[in-house]
Amino acid sequence: MSVLLDFAFYYPLVMSMLWMSGSILYFLRWERRQPPRTEPQPLPEQPPISILVPCHNEGTHIRETIGQLARQRWPEFEIIAVNDGSTDDTGEQLDALAKEVPQLRVIHFAANQGKAMGLRMAALAARHEFLVCIDGDTLLDENAAHWMMRHLLDSSRVGAVTGNPRIRNRSTLLGKLQVGEFSSIIGLIKRAQRVYGRIFTVSGVIAAFRKRALLDVGYWNVDMVTEDIDVSWRLQMRHWDVRYEPNALCWLLTPETVHGLWRQRLRWAQGGSEVLLRYASGLFNWRRRRMWPVALEYLLSLVWAYLMLVVVAVWAVGKFVPLPPEIAVPSLLPRWHGVILGLTCLTQFMLSLVIDRRYETRIGRNYYWMIWYPIAYWMINTLTTVVAFPKALLKRRGVRAVWVSPDRGLR
Structure with missing residues (x-):
């Protein structure tokens, strides 16, 4: 039991050190x-x-989303919205907006086909080689396309670029916690992974692609819960470069209820497990060795989640x-190791907020709320990982993943 407890302590500590050093x-x-x-x-x-722009039941936000897109500072672009x-x-x-926004074209699906199919259809209908993909409730910064195109034009081997999502709704504790999470967890991890060789996933809410790269891997798979993780792995396993661009900003809505947050994190966890299970055999190839750290990191996170379940049990x-005495767990309350993990977590948050002040000057005001993150979010993420892996293991291949509803949990 002491070995298991040591792993439970050292794994998040070591990963935090790696993320911080990589981001620096x-x-x-x-x-x-x-x-x-x-x-x-x-x-x-x-x-x-x-x-x-794939859309499903986005009537509340789609006018604002398309209006913001029309203000992109790029000489020539078209907007393809898919009503799924x-x-x-x-x-x-969307039909009314098509009369107001000359760049907009609309594709209608009679039935729910899923985000991946919407992206596929829009990509096939696109007139141009370079594609920028966002969600139907997202506000894209006016210069975001410019920043991502910088990478796609820099090298013909760049297949995708992921941007820097920011949180719009910050009125609740969950909203404030996610501001820090997107900065200190997601942003820091993407920076570190970019340095160490491979990125686990582009952000489905904002990403740019080279159409030739998507054609090379067969576009988005329609039977994966998280099409963004899946396409990221397939691109990189085909040796396309995937990059992170923190200047490419967008603003999105996030869950403001525990139920909405649970559904979102369960989908993310299941998507990661599905990708690992489907492509694990293809990783036993020396030419794909740069994917090994990403796969190992996710595998260790799975082991850690189940280990924590064993400790609690x-x-x-x-x-x-x-x-x-050798297997007993006297208490779940933090002791010296919990204090070290907590201080390391807060140091990570501080580092990320200092870096992210370049893009959002007043982001530091959320630092106070991050003291609750290790307790609330580690527990949720651990439970969703434990629940999601069997779901991914038992899922039948070929079953199409369709929209359930806009996954926000808004009140």
């Missing part, structure tokens, strides 16, 4: 050269792009049945 290297190598909050530098060329079997007035609003049994 990323900052020193790339970010510090770009002055904060400045206009992007001119590009040698600005080819036309297609912006893809919406049961609200999304379709009617042993502690609970010990309350009713006397256990030998």
Whole structure:
């Protein structure tokens, strides 16, 4: 039991150190050269792009989303919105917007086909080689396309670029916690993974692709719960480069209820497990060795989640049945190791917020709330991982993943 407890302590500690060191290297190598909050530098060329917006029951937000897209600072672009079997007035609003926004084209699905199919159809209908994909409730920064195109034009081997999602709704504790999470967890991890070789996933809410790269891997798979994780792995296993661009900002809505947050994290966890299970055999190839750290990191996170379940179970049994001292867990309350993990977590949050002040000057006000993150979110993420892995293991291949509803949990 002592070995298991040591792993439970050292795994998050070591990973936090790796993320922080990787993010510092990323900052020193790339970010510090770009002055904060400045206009992007001119590009040698600005080819036309297609912006893809899959929608399902986005009537509340779609007008704001399309209106913001129309203000992109890019010489030539088209917007392709896919109404994926919406049961609200999304379709009617898109048809009305098509008369107001000359760049907009609308595709209607009679029935719910899923986000991956919507992206596939929009990509096939796109006139241009470079695709920018966002969600139907997302506000894209006016310069976001410019920042992502910088990478796609830099090298013909860049297949995808993921941007920097920011939280719009911050009125609740869950909203405030996710501001820090997207900065200190998601942002830091993407920076570190970019330095160490491979990125686990592009952000489905904001990403740019080279159409030729998508064609090479067969576009998005329609039977994966998280199409963004799946396409990221397939691109990189085919040796396409995937990059992170923190200047490519967008603003999204996140769950504000525990139920909404649970559904979101369960889908993320199941998607990661599905990808690991489907492509694990293909990783036993020396040419794909740069994917090994990403796969190992996720595998260890699975082991850690189940280990924590075992620790809690042993502690609970010990309350009713006397256990030998070598396997007993006397308490779940933090002791010296919990204090170290808590201080490391807060240091990670501090580092990420200092870096992210370049993009959001007042983000530091959320630091106070992050003291609750290790307790609330580690528990939720651990439970969703434990529940999601059997779901991924038992899922039949080929079953299409369709929209359930806009996954926000808004009140």
